[in-house]
Amino acid sequence: xxxxxxxxxxxxxxxxxxxxxxxxxxxxxxxxxxxxxxxxxxxxxxxxxxxxxxxxxxxxxxxxxxxxxxxxxxxxxxxxxxxxxxxxxxxxxxxxxxxxxxxxxxxxxxxxxxxxxxxxxxxxxxxxxxxxxxxxxxxxxxxxxxxxxxxxxxxxxxxxxxxxxxxxxxxxxxxxxxxxxxxxxxxxxxxxxxxxxxxxxxxxxxxxxxxxxxxxxxxxxxxxxxxxxxxxxxxxxxxxxxxxxxxxxxxxxxxxxxxxxxxxxxxxxxxxxxxxxxxxxxxxxxxxxxxxxxxxxxxxxxxxxxxxxxxxxxxxxxxxxxxxxxxxxxxxxxxxxxxxx
Amino acid sequence: xxxxxxxxxxxxxxxxxxxxxxxxxxxxxxxxxxxxxxxxxxxxxxxxxxxxxxxxxxxxxxxxxxxxxxxxxxxxxxxxxxxxxxxxxxxxxxxxxxxxxxxxxxxxxxxxxxxxxxxxxxxxxxxxxxxxxxxxxxxxxxxxxxxxxxxxxxxxxxxxxxxxxxxxxxxxxxxxxxxxxxxxxxxxxxxxxxxxxxxxxxxxxxxxxxxxxxxxxxxxxxxxxxxxxxxxxxxxxxxxxxxxxxxxxxxxxxxxxxxxxxxxxxxxxxxxxxxxxxxxxxxxxxxxxxxxxxxxxxxxxxxxxxxxxxxxxxxxxxxxxxxxxxxxxxxx
Amino acid sequence: xxxxxxxxxxxxxxxxxxxxxxxxxxxxxxxxxxxxxxxxxxxxxxxxxxxxxxxxxxxxxxxxxxxxxxxxxxxxxxxxxxxxxxxxxxxxxxxxxxxxxxxxxxxxxxxxxxxxxxxxxxxxxxxxxxxxxxxxxxxxxxxxxxxxxxxxxxxxxxxxxxxxxxxxxxxxxxxxxxxxxxxxxxxxxxxxxxxxxxxxxxxxxxxxxxxxxxxxxxxxxxxxxxxxxxxxxxxxxxxxxxxxxxxxxxxxxxxxxxxxxxxxxxxxxxxxxxxxxxxxxxxxxxxxxxxxxx
Numbered sequence: 001x002x003x004x005x006x007x008x009x010x011x012x013x014x015x016x017x018x019x020x021x022x023x024x025x026x027x028x029x030x031x032x033x034x035x036x037x038x039x040x041x042x043x044x045x046x047x048x049x050x051x052x053x054x055x056x057x058x059x060x061x062x063x064x065x066x067x068x069x070x071x072x073x074x075x076x077x078x079x080x081x082x083x084x085x086x087x088x089x090x091x092x093x094x095x096x097x098x099x100x101x102x103x104x105x106x107x108x109x110x111x112x113x114x115x116x117x118x119x120x121x122x123x124x125x126x127x128x129x130x131x132x133x134x135x136x137x138x139x140x141x142x143x144x145x146x147x148x149x150x151x152x153x154x155x156x157x158x159x160x161x162x163x164x165x166x167x168x169x170x171x172x173x174x175x176x177x178x179x180x181x182x183x184x185x186x187x188x189x190x191x192x193x194x195x196x197x198x199x200x201x202x203x204x205x206x207x208x209x210x211x212x213x214x215x216x217x218x219x220x221x222x223x224x225x226x227x228x229x230x231x232x233x234x235x236x237x238x239x240x241x242x243x244x245x246x247x248x249x250x251x252x253x254x255x256x257x258x259x260x261x262x263x264x265x266x267x268x269x270x271x272x273x274x275x276x277x278x279x280x281x282x283x284x285x286x287x288x289x290x291x292x293x294x295x296x297x298x299x300x301x302x303x304x305x306x307x308x309x310x311x312x313x314x315x316x317x318x319x320x321x322x323x324x325x326x327x328x329x330x331x332x333x334x335x336x337x338x339x340x341x
Numbered sequence: 342x343x344x345x346x347x348x349x350x351x352x353x354x355x356x357x358x359x360x361x362x363x364x365x366x367x368x369x370x371x372x373x374x375x376x377x378x379x380x381x382x383x384x385x386x387x388x389x390x391x392x393x394x395x396x397x398x399x400x401x402x403x404x405x406x407x408x409x410x411x412x413x414x415x416x417x418x419x420x421x422x423x424x425x426x427x428x429x430x431x432x433x434x435x436x437x438x439x440x441x442x443x444x445x446x447x448x449x450x451x452x453x454x455x456x457x458x459x460x461x462x463x464x465x466x467x468x469x470x471x472x473x474x475x476x477x478x479x480x481x482x483x484x485x486x487x488x489x490x491x492x493x494x495x496x497x498x499x500x501x502x503x504x505x506x507x508x509x510x511x512x513x514x515x516x517x518x519x520x521x522x523x524x525x526x527x528x529x530x531x532x533x534x535x536x537x538x539x540x541x542x543x544x545x546x547x548x549x550x551x552x553x554x555x556x557x558x559x560x561x562x563x564x565x566x567x568x569x570x571x572x573x574x575x576x577x578x579x580x581x582x583x584x585x586x587x588x589x590x591x592x593x594x595x596x597x598x599x600x601x602x603x604x605x606x607x608x609x610x611x612x613x614x615x616x617x618x619x620x621x622x623x624x625x626x627x628x629x630x631x632x633x634x635x636x637x638x639x640x641x642x643x644x645x646x647x648x649x650x651x652x653x654x655x656x657x658x659x660x661x662x663x664x665x666x667x668x669x670x671x672x673x
Numbered sequence: 674x675x676x677x678x679x680x681x682x683x684x685x686x687x688x689x690x691x692x693x694x695x696x697x698x699x700x701x702x703x704x705x706x707x708x709x710x711x712x713x714x715x716x717x718x719x720x721x722x723x724x725x726x727x728x729x730x731x732x733x734x735x736x737x738x739x740x741x742x743x744x745x746x747x748x749x750x751x752x753x754x755x756x757x758x759x760x761x762x763x764x765x766x767x768x769x770x771x772x773x774x775x776x777x778x779x780x781x782x783x784x785x786x787x788x789x790x791x792x793x794x795x796x797x798x799x800x801x802x803x804x805x806x807x808x809x810x811x812x813x814x815x816x817x818x819x820x821x822x823x824x825x826x827x828x829x830x831x832x833x834x835x836x837x838x839x840x841x842x843x844x845x846x847x848x849x850x851x852x853x854x855x856x857x858x859x860x861x862x863x864x865x866x867x868x869x870x871x872x873x874x875x876x877x878x879x880x881x882x883x884x885x886x887x888x889x890x891x892x893x894x895x896x897x898x899x900x901x902x903x904x905x906x907x908x909x910x911x912x913x914x915x916x917x918x919x920x921x922x923x924x925x926x927x928x929x930x931x932x933x934x935x936x937x938x939x940x941x942x943x944x945x946x947x948x949x950x951x952x953x954x955x956x957x958x959x960x961x962x963x964x965x966x967x
Contacts, residue, residue: 051527052498064865090867098865106858110692110880120866153691158621159384169866188383188554193598193617200614215528222600222612245608259532260602263561263584275532278483279499332605 009041012176012209013063013081013096018072020055020062028284032058034233035072038226040177043207047224047241049214049256053280055233056213057101060181063211064098094124097170101182103162107154114150117169124173135172143168143198160191167198171206179211184219196223217260221245226316229253232283232291238310239317247329249319252276252292254330270330290322298327343414345515345548346372346395350408353387353394355625357402362626364390364403365572370565374515375542377549379580381556381595382569385622388552391569392518395550396435397425413515431461433516434509436502438524443505444493450477451489454508461512476507480537499530506537513545520552535562557599560584565659568592571623571633577653578660588656588667590638594618632665640666696884699959706955712948716941720765729756731763731915739931749933751924757933760920761941767916769945771832772898778836779843779897780890786840787847788882792855792874802848809841814903821909828911835900843889850882884960888953895949902942917941 020033033055040046050056061067063074065082074081076092084092097120100106107116117139118132127135137147143164154162163183170178180199184192200223202208214220220227221241228238229250237250248254251274258270276295281287287294293303302322310318313325353365365387372378380388393399395410397417409416412433417425434457437443445453454473458464464472470489477485480503493501502522509517519538523531539562542549553559556566566583568576568591576589587593597616620637632638635645644665653661700706729735729746732755740750748757790801820834854860855878863877898917904910905918906925917938924934 051529061861066861066864093865093867098862100858100862102858106862108859108863108877108881112691119863119868123867123872155692160621166862169862189598190383190595190618191621193615194619196600196615197617217528218600218602221602221608222615242609245602245604246606255529257602257604259528261604262557262601267561271532271536276529277533279497279527279530 009043011039011041012077013040013211014073014075015039015059015063016073016075018059018062018074019070020058020067021070024284031233031283031286033062034286036230036233036235038228038235038238040209040211041225042176043203043209044226045203045210045212045224047212047214047220047227048230049217049220049227050230051215051256051280053232053283054230055283056230057181058233059230060098060179060211060213064096064179066098090124094120094173095175096177096179097173097175098179098181099163099166099170099183102186103159103166104154104186106166107162109154111153112150113152113154113157113165116154117150117165117172120169120172136168139168139172142171142202144194158191159187160194163187163191163195164198167195167202171202171208174206175208177209177211179213181213182215183212185214185216192219199223217256229256232280232286234291234320235310236292236321237317237319239314239319243314243317246332247314249313249317249324249329250292250321251296251298251327257330266332274330290320298323342373344371344411345374345413346370346550347411348391348395348408349411351391351394351410352406352408353390353399353403354406355403357626359626361404361406363406363572363628364625365394367408368567368569368572368574369408370567370574370577372516372548372550372565374548375546376565377542377551377563379556379559379563379566380550380552380569381554381566381592383554383595383622385571385624386569387572388554388569389520390572392435392520392550392552395516395518396429396433398429427461430457430514431512432514433518434512434514435518435520436505436509436522438521444501446493449490449492450496450504454504454511457508458511472511473507476511477504479510479541480504480507482507499526499534502526502530502534503537506534506541510541510545510547514547516550517542517547518550518552521554522551523558531558535559538562555599556580556584556595557601568595571628573633573650573663574653575634575664576660576662578657578662582657582660586668588660588662589634589664590640590666590668591618591634593668594637632663640668642666696956696959700955703955703958705951706959709948709951709953709955712944713952716765716945716948717769719762720769723762723765724759727759727762729759731755731759733759735759739927739934741931742933748937749931751920751934752927752931757920757937760915761917761937764915764917764920764938765941767828767911767914768898768901768918768942771828771835771901771916772894772945772949774832775835775839775897775900776890776893778833779839779893780886782836782840783843784847784879784886787844787849788851788874788879790844791848791851792870792878794852798848801844805841805844808838811838813838814900817900817904818907818909821904826909826911828914828916831901831904831909831911835897835904839893839896839900843886843893846889847882847886850885851878854878854881884956888957888960891949891953891956895946895953898942898945898949917945 015036015038018033018036022030022032024030036059038046048056048059058067062069069082076096081092114133114136117136121127121132121135136150140147140149145161145164157165184195187195196219212220212224224241227241227244228235231252237248237253248257254274255276258274261267261270278295281294289304289306290308293299308320308322310320313319349369351365351368354361354363368391370378380391382388394405405418410418412428417428451470451473454476455469458469458472474485474489477488482488482500482503496504523534526534551559551563560580563580565578566580567574568589570591576583576592583592587596594616598618600615618637623633630649632645632650635641651663651665653663655661734754735746735756736750736754738750738752738754742749746756746758751757786801786805790798817834817838821830824830860873860877863873868877901916902918902921905916905922908922910916910919910922920938921935928935
């Protein structure tokens with residue numbers, strides 16, 4: 001591979017205008033995901049952050065075809081993943097795998113670990129029981145589990161070890177992309193660090209790309225090259241991680257950041273100014289205009305009537321806010337420095 | 342002034358067919374009125390067990406071996422069951438991790454808050470309802486009058502946790518135990534709930550025991566911190582001092598584990614590799630009298646596994662650590 | 674760097690606690706379930722080997738009618754002078770066969786309807802559950818009597834009829850389990866690994882839905898034996914095959930004068946139903962983790 005190719009990785013997955021709606025009681029519609037677009041590049045990580053109801057998990061499940069997309073495209077390499085059937089679908093599923101949030105719920109309690117890790121191999125590659133078992137024995141050490149773990153049942157593992165099993169299972173078919181849906185959220189901080197380091201090591205060794213869904217900005221900053229912030233089914237800001245965290249532009253991004261800053265004067269200052277009150281409104285029949293307008297301290301009349309479109313504010317950094325250029329961005333220098341300035 | 346809560350030498354064990362297994366060993370701490378202590382550690386380190394022991398709600402099979410728990414001078418380990426019931430929900434109360442399952446789905450929010458008031462404070466229905474309404478307003482629930490008659494399922498997670506807080510604080514308890522109260526909530530809601538707790542504490546003077554696995558998230562609302570590992574307190578001190586200069590390798594490891602947000606100019610660089618603590622908390626029954634952290638510790642020497650874990654030793658006036666090789670202060 | 678495992682440290686997969694194995698161990702350590710199992714084993718053994726060992730045909734007339742229990746025959750004779758003990762032993766074959774077979778039919782139909790309805794949901798669910806409700810609203814005994822009257826008083830007809838009228842509760846149970854399980858993450862994980870519906874139903878969901886279904890099937894055996902007794906008691910049993918129910922039905926007119934003609938078959942039915950209930954309850958306790966005690 002040449003240096004040029006390294007510098008500009010090719011896209012693996014392009015999601016174009018993905019929309020997932022669910023019917024709700026009374027003929028209403030849940031706008032879980034509403035026109036989401038992003039690109040994942042080879043060997044890179046895209047983080048999707050947002051609160052509950054933002055549609056980040058539904059986006060992941062829509063990409064994985066675990067929920068039907070209402071409209072939009074999911075292009076894997078050059079093919080429409082959502083239109084695939086039969087053998088082509090099986091072949092494509094080998095290349096895109098998933099790790100779920102709850103390592104206690106995502107493993108079938110009645111089957112041995114080895115069988116669970118082998119499942120994608122048996123289903124997608126048609127391997128015999130023995131051949132699959134051999135592959136499992138090779139896989140388990142790469143996620144830090146001894147090969148004998150194959151003979152144990154899920155309840156005999158700790159939470160972190162179960163998540164390692166889930167990762168082994170996702171790795172089994174040597175995928176190009178793994179979708180991690182809140183994959184470390186249920187774990188203790190110490191175990192979370194182990195899993196994050198494991199994911200990062202696997203990425204470096206195998207060139208795997210990740211879509212990393214999380215509510216934890218610190219974790220996303222640590223692991224991801226790009227970040228997309230979702231609010232009520234839409235991406236409101238998206239860009240390279242460094243660009244986003246050095247100068248976030250959307251008021252909702254500021255709110256998320258102010259809730260995540262470590263304790264200290266900076267946190268107090270940001271919280272007082274930018275932390276939004278209340279909770280996100282329901283995604284059932286959301287209001288017209290900017291969906292954040294109802295909670296935004298900077299909203300003007302235009303925000304409540306006209307939907308803001310994403311526009312570039314820095315290289316590959318987009319924000320969907322009418323007032324992105326007008327309102328002053330937060331000052332992230334620590335408390336004392338701000339006072340002296 | 343005597344402390345609101347004084348836990349001394351608390352030792353809890355699990356009775357098994359094969360013998361008794363220690364769960365908590367010689368845990369001691371004190372908490373003054375209006376103060377907050379954080380109990381920090383991974384799952385399985387005994388944080389929740391400490392909370393249940395204080396509330397007198399140890400699960401079947403777990404028994405208090407020795408030690409005392411003084412609530413405003415009264416030893417709750419020795420009081421008769423009726424007295425303990427009178428204290429629970431009145432002088433001391435608890436909020437749980439999962440507000441979804443901790444509320445009874447078939448009663449309205451108002452009824453559930455009233456229950457404790459009528460039981461413990463002998464208020465009439467009318468008076469209890471008025472207090473319940475005042476509490477809902479105090480926890481900043483919008484449209485409190487209507488929410489009083491709402492059922493739990495009609496509320497969002499954040500609202501439910503506010504209702505839990507309203508219930509727990511309705512009788513103005515001396516002590517509130519909060520077991521990971523915001524883990525199930527969104528980040529911005531978490532920040533609001535912590536602010537609310539702090540505000541109500543200042544108003545009522547309630548002492549709070551806050552259980553968490555992430556010290557960084559709660560550092561600004563706690564005064565002291567006790568770090569638990571495998572049922573033992575390994576470090577205990579003022580939060581700021583422990584945060585700035587953690588002396589036990591486990592405390593240091595815990596702090597280094599969670600990725601810290603880098604903002605502004607600091608965001609440009611490549612992230613440093615995350616430090617991790619290898620391995621797992623040893624399960625019950627596999628905890629030697631020597632330091633239980635030694636197998637996961639980079640600083641461990643032969644001495645650590647050969648000798649019993651040292652008792653907590655003062656490093657500065659209020660800061661104690663239990664380690665043969667505490668970290669140097671300067672490195673912080 | 675390999676993390677240590679909580680249980681086995683070495684390579685040998687000894688002491689592997691499979692969920693089914695744990696449940697079996699718990700079941701066998703429960704004296705009530707063990708008692709029920711012993712009752713059932715004794716009954717089944719008596720029914721299988723008893724007629725040969727005893728050597729008397731249950732339909733043969735061996736002496737005077739209404740001989741009370743005594744020396745010969747030991748449990749007396751019925752209104753035709755047939756040996757009661759021979760009837761119990763041979764009748765056990767029919768009664769137990771009806772019980773187990775119709776329970777099997779109940780489970781097969783019930784699980785088929787319930788699993789498909791619960792797994793696919795939507796229109797399939799509505800249709801299948803409408804059919805289930807239709808069967809459930811029919812009065813079971815009356816419906817079974819109609820079937821037997823239509824298709825003849827034959828043991829096979831009785832068995833099928835009992836199965837057909839008993840499956841709706843099993844279908845509802847299976848549907849509820851499938852509805853609950855299909856939303857769990859491990860099922861989603863299997864779908865993300867490319868599992869097709871048949872695989873998901875058979876290999877992923879059904880094993881997890883099995884415990885309550887097994888319990889209800891065990892209890893269904895007892896119910897079916899009772900049911901056969903009731904049909905025969907009403908004179909709708911197969912007159913050519915001896916069964917406990919037939920003994921009850923044919924002797925019911927003389928029950929007050931010759932108690933032994935109905936007491937012994939009644940006791941046999943009671944024991945069989947008791948045995949299956951005890952086993953079912955013990956299964957339930959062994960499988961239900963909330964009731965597990967160290």
